[in-house]
Amino acid sequence: MNVPLNYLLVLSGVLFTIGVLGVLVRRNAIVIFMSIELMLNSANLALIAFARSFAPAAGALRGQVLVFFVIAVAAAEVAVGLALIVVIFRAKKSIDVDQVSSLKG
Amino acid sequence: MIEPKIILTLVTFAPLLGVLVILFLPRERRNAIRTVALIASLIAFVLSILMLLQFDRTSGDVQMVARANWFQLAGVNIEYFLGVDGLSLLLVLLTTFITSLAILSTWTAIEERVKEFMIFFLLLEIGMVGVFLALDLFLFYVFWEFTLVPMYFLIGIWGGPRRIYAAIKFFLYTMAGSILMLLAILWLGLHFNSFSVPDLIAEGNIPGNIQTWLFLAFAAAFAIKVPMWPLHSWLPDAHVEAPTAGSVILAGVLLKMGTYGFLRFNIPLFPNAAVRFAPWVALLAVIGILYGAAVSYAQKDVKKLVAYSSVSHLGFVMLGLFALNPVGIQGGILQMVNHGLSTGALFLLVGMIYERRHTREMDAFGGLWKIMPVYGALTLIVTLSSMGLPGLNGFVGEFTILLGSFNSEALGSHLFAGFAAAGVILAAIYLLYMFQKLFLGPADKEENKRLKDLNWREIVILVPVLLLILWIGLYPKPFFELMAPSVDKVMAALQAVSVAVR
């Protein structure tokens, strides 16, 4: 079944938008992280879609390789981020990002 | 003799040796310091006598020139340029002579901080001699301003109750005029690409209206120094507050720097302007003569009386210089020397009584001639000299000045000399009044009765002055001969202009 490229890109866009909105609107830190993951994965989706549409041209595999990079980075970032959230929780007893505003000017 | 190229440098900087030696003497050894200072000034005096002996009386040009490049300013060469001619020779001699006498007079008068005093005094001498010998405008300005600093300290540290005020006033007032002169100097140097005075004179051809401004700028500095009426207000304060030696050197030499400046710079460099302004300068001079004499008469402090008398006397000098003829100018130069001797001696004499009584109010004295006959006799002679009694030096100067200005083409009117001659009447009035208040009448004040007459040191200071007073009065010929060729040279420059102007 050939799913047209557009469908995949639209899906990627929608996912990205949901992710962005999630980052901007939600206050729960974990949910923000999930949204960030969602954005990253939407980017992955777009990358795979393009890789598939340009196959078997040279360089088309680059998209798929890049996806591996993104997954690795996402994982690392989650590890660090969740560690930070644990520390923040211990300090603030809450993971509401609005509570972490001591750098207010 | 001494190599002509270096003798002027030696004369100028000889006191520096004294300064260096004194720097290393401990401050407690006051007599040693005084002796060293005296010896240094005497060395300078002897060197200036040697300079006199080597002087070529037939030449009107500058002699014994010491000339070397110093540095450059905006592409113009500034030189270390010393030279002497008939205009400055007598003044250099006067300076070294008076300085030695003044140092000798401080032996018992200055007891505190003698070391600093002598250093300042010797530095002052360097400045003064430099002023008279400098022939590069920039160098002249340096020496000119340089004399202000030691004098400021001399007045400000060893002076009377209002010394700080007097010192600051002296410094600022003089400097204010000098700044204008500096502008003119810079203009001249940059315009003609040289600061050397003989070259500038030879060059000539400064357009008339610019000459006017330059003349006025130079005149501002010199008129304050002379001091010409009405720029004389700093003088009474400076003289009254200064220590005796300071007053002697101020009246004896520093004031002459002003009149010398007119003669060396204003007249030869700006002849058109000189001819044009001559009547105005003469007017101010005559006012100064009469005003100074009248104001002297009303004084109660004898030093202030003598201070105002300087305004009067130097009015005569200015009148003579701006008669712009040989008789007047030579009279003016001689009178510069005469004033230095007479008024310097008067201040020395006043200092001697001040040392004894610590007051200068004339009311505190009276009948001193009986108590101190030698002092009285010497003061009488000096007073008569100041008054212009024929047979003494003052008369020769005053008469030639009046004769020159009476028949002067540049001044164009007999009235200047006519009014100035009335000054001799006024001079007799205030000087005889001074003599009377101090020496005549009954000696009825207790404090005066036990005063001691002059001691040997004081007589030794005064005798050379008196000898000169008599010599110049009776036989001034050698003095006039020294000046004549240089004055003729100045006249030559003026003649060319006068023909064009009139």
Place this chain on the structure above:
Amino acid sequence: MLSSEIVGGTGLFSIAPLIIAFPILGLLINLIFGRRSNEKFVGIVASSAIGLAFVVAVAQFVALLGQPAGAAVHVADWITIGEFSVSWSLKVDTLSATMMLMVTGVSALIHIYAIGYMHDDVRFQGDPGRYTRFFVFFNLFVAAMMILVTADNFLMMFVGWEGVGLCSYLLIGFWYEKGADGIGNAVAGKKAFVTNRIGDFGFLIAMFLIFGAVGSLQFDEVFHWAHEHGLANEGVITAITLFLLLGATGKSAQIPLYVWLPDAMAGPTPVSALIHAATMVTAGVYMIARNQALFAVSEFSSSLVAIIGAATALFAATIAVAQFDIKKVLAYSTISQLGYMIAAVGIGAQVAGMFHLLTHAFFKALLFLSAGSVILGIEHGHHHVEHGSSGSAEAFDPNDMRNMGGLRSRMKTTFWVYLIGALALSGVPPFAGFFSKDEILTDAMQENMLVYILLAVAAFFTAFYMGRQILMVFFGKARSETAKHAPENPPIVTVPLILLALGAVIGGGLNFPGLHSLTNWLEHTLHVHVSEFNLQVSLISTCLVLLAIGLAWLLYGRKPMQEGQVDPLRRLLGPLFVGMENKWWVDEIYNAIIIRPYIALAAFLADVVDWRFWHDWFHDTILARSFRAGTHWLSSGFDAHVIDGAVNGLGSLTKEAAARLRLVQTGYVRNYALALFVGVLLILSYFLFV
């Protein structure tokens, strides 16, 4: 006479400079050695110096006999500037030789007199050490007078002119701690000097004018120029002569500058005799006589000279009538007689003027010295009385004639010589004064009637006041204890008097009518005319004199004045007498019009104009204060508010901006994320659409 016509000084002429050198030598010796030696030494040195000078004068006279045109003796150059050249040179001719002889001769006699006089005088006045000083000044005077008289140019004459003025100052104020308020003598000396200086001012201006017109100050050259170009330059010459006249009125005590002479009587009597009677005051007469060539050109000046002389003669004579001080009478008499001389040279009678100058020197010096003898006698008497009695401490004026009287019997020699002097002065024939005065009157009658009348009336007064004086001093009874005990003086005082009296008697022979020796003598130097004896004039004047003497005897001789009695003339003349006694208030007028205003002007200029206005207000208030105010404004007004304001403003601006911007840092991560997102969008749209 052109200078080329005068031979240079040879033979006896060449010793002429010694006439100045000897007195100077005398004064130097006394100055250096005087204090250590005794009075005798000092006196002898001083008198010998003058004596030697007299010998030199005689030598010049002898030389002139052989060479009447005279000679010029050059001593040294003095001033040479371009065309202006004067030298120390002596001009020996008949005119200057006349003065030389008279001055040194009379001076020698007075020096000798002074040896005795000053011995006593100094003893009375205190401080014997002053004896030396007196003779030093006295010799200096003669030296200066000789310079004046022998000068061959105006400038050298001026040296002597002011030199005698200086000696006059020193000698008038000789007792400088005595006089009114202890300072009166010194003030009198100062008055003399300053008044003379006014005259000197005139002399100076005259010299400048002369040099401007002629180009030289030498007498011969100037007079030659006057002869050649005189008429063409009458204006300048008039100016010159008027200023010379001013000089003469100062030195010779004429109107308006005579006021110093009466005050000069404060000096010792030998000074009054020598300086203020015989020699210094005649310098003006000599000067005008010498300048005949100039005065002859200007009618106006000559007339003015004559009028001033005559007017002074009369004016001073009236004052002399009412004076009570024996010396003051003589002082005003001197002024009056000088008026005669000045009038004479003014009307062109140089010989008459010089003649009277010579005779006057004799009898006036005689009178002064005799008066000195009287005063000494009175002082001796006073001393005697003071020691004898309990000594009342009232101020005793030894000069006051009211304290005298009847001295004829006690001081015989003095009386006789005084009488001779008085008769000579009054112009009683055959004494010297008669001939000289009459010659003047004769010439005046011919030249200028007004002058004649003034002089004739003055002659009347002269005889009157001398008669009054003689009668008051020597006749009648002694009006005070002192006068009763006044002794005669020793020979050293009286012998010179006798010698002078001799001169007063035979002095007429100098220019006896018919012989005209002086006329012939002076002819070699000046333009002279022979003045024939005029019987009419002589009769008139003799009658006047006798009338006056008779009147004096009526008032003072018949009923001599008693002690404490009022002067009879006071009752007769009333306010006129008061005027005469008060010298017509001339001194007071001068004081009010000139002296006090000048003092006030000087004080005003010094305190108000120069100090408070110019020094304090202008410099300190205006300049300094405005400078300080300016800098104050600059620093606190301008600098603090504007400059600092700008700089601080920058700072606060930054702070404001920062405060505003700070608000962006909300501290909320979501806001930051939003900002990031918006930024990315902007950049992407820029790249995609621009």
